[in-house]
Amino acid sequence: xxxxxxxxxxxxxxxxxxxxxxxxxxxxxxxxxxxxxxxxxxxxxxxxxxxxxxxxxxxxxxxxxxxxxxxxxxxxxxxxxxxxxxxxxxxxxxxxxxxxxxxxx
Amino acid sequence: xxxxxxxxxxxxxxxxxxxxxxxxxxxxxxxxxxxxxxxxxxxxxxxxxxxxxxxxxxxxxxxxxxxxxxxxxxxxxxxxxxxxxxxxxxxxxxxxxxxxxxxxx
Numbered sequence: 001x002x003x004x005x006x007x008x009x010x011x012x013x014x015x016x017x018x019x020x021x022x023x024x025x026x027x028x029x030x031x032x033x034x035x036x037x038x039x040x041x042x043x044x045x046x047x048x049x050x051x052x053x054x055x056x057x058x059x060x061x062x063x064x065x066x067x068x069x070x071x072x073x074x075x076x077x078x079x080x081x082x083x084x085x086x087x088x089x090x091x092x093x094x095x096x097x098x099x100x101x102x103x104x105x
Numbered sequence: 106x107x108x109x110x111x112x113x114x115x116x117x118x119x120x121x122x123x124x125x126x127x128x129x130x131x132x133x134x135x136x137x138x139x140x141x142x143x144x145x146x147x148x149x150x151x152x153x154x155x156x157x158x159x160x161x162x163x164x165x166x167x168x169x170x171x172x173x174x175x176x177x178x179x180x181x182x183x184x185x186x187x188x189x190x191x192x193x194x195x196x197x198x199x200x201x202x203x204x205x206x207x208x209x210x
Contacts, residue, residue, distance in 0.1 A: 046207035102151035
């Protein structure tokens with residue numbers, strides 16, 4: 001079980017050029033650099049699994065799952081210079097981003 | 106860092122009666138029972154955080170994040186009797202479910 005106060009920040013990216021492996025790899029490289037932000041407790045960079053059912057959205061290119069110890073750490077990440085540089089360097093790669101922020105119930 | 110082969114199954118539920126705390130609690134209780142499926146490595150039950158930006162979708166009621174050691178364990182979970190009973194018992198509570206299945210890159 002995850003810790004009680006954990007803050008889950010799950011981002012899904014859709015690429016501007018969805019067939020470009022080069023663009024996908026550039027985004028992954030950018031996320032790897034981004035993972036150095038010190039308030040990040042744990043992270044996962046992924047792609048859609050091969051599962052397929054009506055309810056499954058596998059149209060995204062990259063999943064970026066972040067765990068923070070609490071909301072303050074997530075707030076700090078949003079304004080971290082490493083994060084701002086990532087957005088600046090990589091925003092030309094995507095045309096859609098959906099974020100789900102979740103706290104425990 | 107998560108283990109290399111980890112399989113991430115993230116489900117977002119929208120309730121049929123989004124203002125019903127009773128329905129939300131029933132779904133949470135159902136998920137707690139569902140968490141007993143033995144192939145589940147780790148799980149988190151949550152609600153939207155208080156963050157608010159254009160890219161954030163906070164319209165869902167419940168987030169159900171599951172970690173499996175691998176795809177086989179996730180496949181097994183899908184047909185586990187405990188999972189089938191959860192769907193049978195709780196499906197009247199939601200009107201929309203979106204699932205993102207992710208593997209590492």
